[in-house]
Amino acid sequence: MDNKEARCSQALFEWRENSIVINNELYKGFRESKATERIENTNDIVSAYDLTSSDLKHYNMIVQYNSEKSNMLRVARLMNLASNAYLQLRGNGTKMRFGFVKDMPRDGHPLKAPDMSFIVGKLVFIQIIMLLFPVILSSLVYEKQQKLRAMMKMHGLGDMAYWTISYCYFLLISLLYIFLLVTFGATVGIKLFAVNSYMLQFLVYFIYMNLQISFAFFTTTYFSTTTIANVAGHLYVTGSGFIGEYLFRPFVEDTSVPRSLITLMEFFPPISLYRIIYELSPPPSEGFFSDFSGVHLGDLSNPKNGILVLLIIMVLEWPIFIFLTLYLDEFGCLRNGIRKLLTASRPDGSYQTLQKPSTQPQEFEASIEIDRTDILREREIVDRFLKQPDTSYSVIIDNIRKVYPPKDGNAEVVAVKGFSLSIQRGQCFGLLGSNGAGKTSLISMLTGFTKPTSGTAYIDGMDIRTDMSEIYTRIGVCPQFNLLWETLTGREHLMFYGRLKRLNGAALFEAAEQSLKALQIFEGGVADTLVSQYSGGMKRRLSVAISLIGDPKVVYLDEPSTGLDPASRSALWNALKFAKKDKAIILTTHSMEEAEALCDRIGIAAYGRLRCTGTSKELKAKYGGTLVFTVTVAAAAGEDEDEAVERLVRSISPAAKRTYHIAGTQKFELPKQGVKIAEVFRAMEQAKRSLNIAAWGLVDTTLEDVFIKVAC
Numbered sequence: 001m002d003n004k005e006a007r008c009s010q011a012l013f014e015w016r017e018n019s020i021v022i023n024n025e026l027y028k029g030f031r032e033s034k035a036t037e038r039i040e041n042t043n044d045i046v047s048a049y050d051l052t053s054s055d056l057k058h059y060n061m062i063v064q065y066n067s068e069k070s071n072m073l074r075v076a077r078l079m080n081l082a083s084n085a086y087l088q089l090r091g092n093g094t095k096m097r098f099g100f101v102k103d104m105p106r107d108g109h110p111l112k113a114p115d116m117s118f119i120v121g122k123l124v125f126i127q128i129i130m131l132l133f134p135v136i137l138s139s140l141v142y143e144k145q146q147k148l149r150a151m152m153k154m155h156g157l158g159d160m161a162y163w164t165i166s167y168c169y170f171l172l173i174s175l176l177y178i179f180l181l182v183t184f185g186a187t188v189g190i191k192l193f194a195v196n197s198y199m200l201q202f203l204v205y206f207i208y209m210n211l212q213i214s215f216a217f218f219t220t221t222y223f224s225t226t227t228i229a230n231v232a233g234h235l236y237v238t239g240s241g242f243i244g245e246y247l248f249r250p251f252v253e254d255t256s257v258p259r260s261l262i263t264l265m266e267f268f269p270p271i272s273l274y275r276i277i278y279e280l281s282p283p284p285s286e287g288f289f290s291d292f293s294g295v296h297l298g299d300l301s302n303p304k305n306g307i308l309v310l311l312i313i314m315v316l317e318w319p320i321f322i323f324l325t326l327y328l329d330e331f332g333c334l335r336n337g338i339r340k341l342l343t344a345s346r347p348d349g350s351y352q353t354l355q356k357p358s359t360q361p362q363e364f365e366a367s368i369e370i371d372r373t374d375i376l377r378e379r380e381i382v383d384r385f386l387k388q389p390d391t392s393y394s395v396i397i398d399n400i401r402k403v404y405p406p407k408d409g410n411a412e413v414v415a416v417k418g419f420s421l422s423i424q425r426g427q428c429f430g431l432l433g434s435n436g437a438g439k440t441s442l443i444s445m446l447t448g449f450t451k452p453t454s455g456t457a458y459i460d461g462m463d464i465r466t467d468m469s470e471i472y473t474r475i476g477v478c479p480q481f482n483l484l485w486e487t488l489t490g491r492e493h494l495m496f497y498g499r500l501k502r503l504n505g506a507a508l509f510e511a512a513e514q515s516l517k518a519l520q521i522f523e524g525g526v527a528d529t530l531v532s533q534y535s536g537g538m539k540r541r542l543s544v545a546i547s548l549i550g551d552p553k554v555v556y557l558d559e560p561s562t563g564l565d566p567a568s569r570s571a572l573w574n575a576l577k578f579a580k581k582d583k584a585i586i587l588t589t590h591s592m593e594e595a596e597a598l599c600d601r602i603g604i605a606a607y608g609r610l611r612c613t614g615t616s617k618e619l620k621a622k623y624g625g626t627l628v629f630t631v632t633v634a635a636a637a638g639e640d641e642d643e644a645v646e647r648l649v650r651s652i653s654p655a656a657k658r659t660y661h662i663a664g665t666q667k668f669e670l671p672k673q674g675v676k677i678a679e680v681f682r683a684m685e686q687a688k689r690s691l692n693i694a695a696w697g698l699v700d701t702t703l704e705d706v707f708i709k710v711a712c
């Protein structure tokens, strides 16, 4: 008795010399057993005989029946159970062919795996095919939420380029995904993928994936937070399957429902997908088997399946969603867009953001009263530039103004009240100002992140209102907050932004490496570490490196040294000193030390207005002009001592002004004219004999003093 006999000896059939003998005992038992399928007509078995015993792995037999197909199925199941056999092929007419596997891995696999099309149904297939929708949606919203898109835009990636690159990327991923899905499905024999024409499937899925991407793009314009977009995307996918299966299918199968209503519903992308999957799936059948032979290209013309109409609907919707995306992306919402289109088309072009350069006389006249000569000088340079453009100026800001409209019940905010400024090539301009002075708003306008309410600026001779896309190729921006991809490394960031600046090949690699080294984010594998593992200071330095890559002509640095330790700050300053040689830099900072270390000129802003400009020395001389004299008497000393100190200071400088007096410490401002430092020393040495002086000091005005005077 060989293996085969051993395995089947207790089974319904036995193998003896190439023939099958039915075990009558067992067979009888099965007939009577309540546990088996209720075989009503097992006597239908007429004969069973071996076909190919020469095959070492499989032993085939044919069992012939008299009965109908449904009865054959029941017997087939019973025979599998009884003989540990593996059902290899199913029957046709009144013959069934069975395969008995010689070396079965384990006993008792009752049946061949049934077709997934019958088990999971269309509902799950819809969800699997739509799986990439939430991925596309949330990754686009992530870039929007993290302002990465704005950052890419500021570095030269235009809107069209952004959408095109994103589209191609997601289309590639989607096609790869659907290819793998169909290949896998066809390999394991899932009817939906295996029996339908591959050409037809390619056509259907190609069109649907394009529609899905354009619909995801359109949906992106609505969301601003990734989490909500992600949840909504998953709900959409899950819900679509259920809506298709439980709401739409009954309509399709109900012949009394007007076909026009069905077609209308099919304009919703997941419903059109459901309908196509419905048509490509085997029809419902009793048991796991069906004679469905699939839909082929030729069947497209068959109006019964409606696939052609569905494809036409999808092809029409696809560009519509793309158009809507571009439109909403530009104008925010339909109402804004229409308003903007109307105002832009007025013959006089009088819409405020599209108007011709104007100096807004009222605003400027008002500023003449409060501003000093340096501000007027700036205005003159700007006026001269407007009449006769001068290429030595990299940045000309012409009376720029930013008003944020009223929001959430708050009044409008005039953040920038008519800045006029000129910055030459090779110059680093430090913009100082108290919190809320309008520095970030100014930089946002210069980088095209927000539009000026009025006025304009010229970067390298180009107008920010009309030439922003060209300007983007020449500027570098380090925004106030780091806008980085957590999933990319420092080097990858620089390679990406370098490429946007039209660097490539060895030059790109070299530039990225140099930037990383200059800002000390190279050594120890830091360059190739994911940004998510960077410290705050490292992220900040990477942001600065990004702003400098690709040799931009104008660089905006919004508080670049925030959060840096002294050593990193020093590295940053060195990198900036080296970089500024051939470019104009606008730097905002709250660090006077930084402004003095880096800036050739400094401007101090307050309440949206530029109050003064000049070199650090000029500002100190102009707005300082005093020495700060501090005297502290011992704690035990009384009021008399304080008065005596005041008298002493006035004897040194009659114009001295006391600015501070608390707990024995007094601070005076002494006009520089008429004060000789040697005399001050001599007077204090003498005073120490009669007064109980604990400490004293004399310092020149600092930039900080100027700042406090001008900005507060």
Ligand SMILES: Nc1ncnc2c1ncn2[C@@H]1O[C@H](COP(=O)(O)OP(=O)(O)OP(=O)(O)O)[C@@H](O)[C@H]1O
Residues within 6 Å of the ligand: 404, 413, 414, 415, 433, 434, 435, 436, 437, 438, 439, 440, 441, 442
């Ligand atoms: N998007 C906005 N909507 C409404 N008001 C805004 C908006 N952005 C800024 N502002 C307001 O504009 C004014 C200037 O803000 P801005 O951020 O430009 O100042 P800043 O000088 O950069 O301040 P900081 O030094 O604190 O960064 C502030 O009063 C601020 O509240």
